[in-house]
Amino acid sequence: MKAINSQVLLDTLMADTRQLILEANKLQHLPAALLQASPAPGKWSVAQVLEHLNFYSRFYLKAMEEKLHQHQTIADNTFKPGWLGNYFTHMMKPTDACTVKNKMKTMKNAIPAEQADGKAALAQFITDQHTLLNLLQIARTANLNRLRVPTSLSKMLTFKLGDTFRFFIAHEQRHRVQWENILKELMKAEMVLGE
Numbered sequence: 001m002k003a004i005n006s007q008v009l010l011d012t013l014m015a016d017t018r019q020l021i022l023e024a025n026k027l028q029h030l031p032a033a034l035l036q037a038s039p040a041p042g043k044w045s046v047a048q049v050l051e052h053l054n055f056y057s058r059f060y061l062k063a064m065e066e067k068l069h070q071h072q073t074i075a076d077n078t079f080k081p082g083w084l085g086n087y088f089t090h091m092m093k094p095t096d097a098c099t100v101k102n103k104m105k106t107m108k109n110a111i112p113a114e115q116a117d118g119k120a121a122l123a124q125f126i127t128d129q130h131t132l133l134n135l136l137q138i139a140r141t142a143n144l145n146r147l148r149v150p151t152s153l154s155k156m157l158t159f160k161l162g163d164t165f166r167f168f169i170a171h172e173q174r175h176r177v178q179w180e181n182i183l184k185e186l187m188k189a190e191m192v193l194g195e
Contacts, residue, residue: 003078006144009162014136016169021129023176027122030183035118039185046179047118050125053175057128059152060168061135067147067161068138079144085163093170094177136165 027035027046035046044052081089095101144162151157151164159167 003080004162006077006079006162007140009079009144009166010136010140013165013169014133016173017129017132017136020169020172020176021126023180024122024126024129027179032118034183034186035122036115037186039182039189044178044182045116045118046182047116047121048114049175049179049182050118050121051116053172054121054124054128056152056168056171057125057132060149060164061128061131063149064135064161064164064168065131067149068135068142074143076143076145079160079162081166082160082163084157085159085167088159089163089166089170092167092174094174132169139165 030046035050038045038048139161142161144165145160147161148158149161149164151159
């Protein structure tokens with residue numbers, strides 16, 4: 001795994017987060033009924049996708065913030081991804097703007113309620129993205145290699161702070177693709193019904 005300039009990595013992650021905010025802001029103009037509509041039985045709605053993302057935000061944002069505030073370290077100019085963090089990030093990240101390469105099973109405790117409140121979930125998601133931007137800014141003075149953050153799988157399994165940011169944002173990008181595909185399916189079904 002190749003070393004990355006820490007500031008360049010944080011700039012990239014901040015740009016990715018700003019893009020997620022822009023995409024989420026587009027959802028604010030949609031009717032609540034559309035956010036809560038499922039494209040097919042057993043498939044998630046956009047509201048459920050957002051609630052799923054909010055579940056992970058509650059865990060990871062708190063864990064990263066605690067590490068950043070409890071363990072101030074001298075920043076390192078380079079970040080070297082860990083093999084496990086790198087593996088999970090690449091497994092999670094979409095291959096391009098509209099493709100997810102592999103399906104993954106959701107952990108039971110991260111499955112959203114069928115009737116998630118789309119507008120509330122969206123507002124929370126956007127708030128969490130702004131919190132993430134603040135944490136990425138704070139991380140400019142931290143050592144992305146030394147600080148270790150527990151994963152939602154187990155407190156014993158930890159990622160380097162830099163990998164945690166990368167993995168967390170890749171997970172959000174993955175589900176952005178999902179919510180866009182859900183909306184495309186709903187629009188297509190509406191056009192077919194309207195014919």
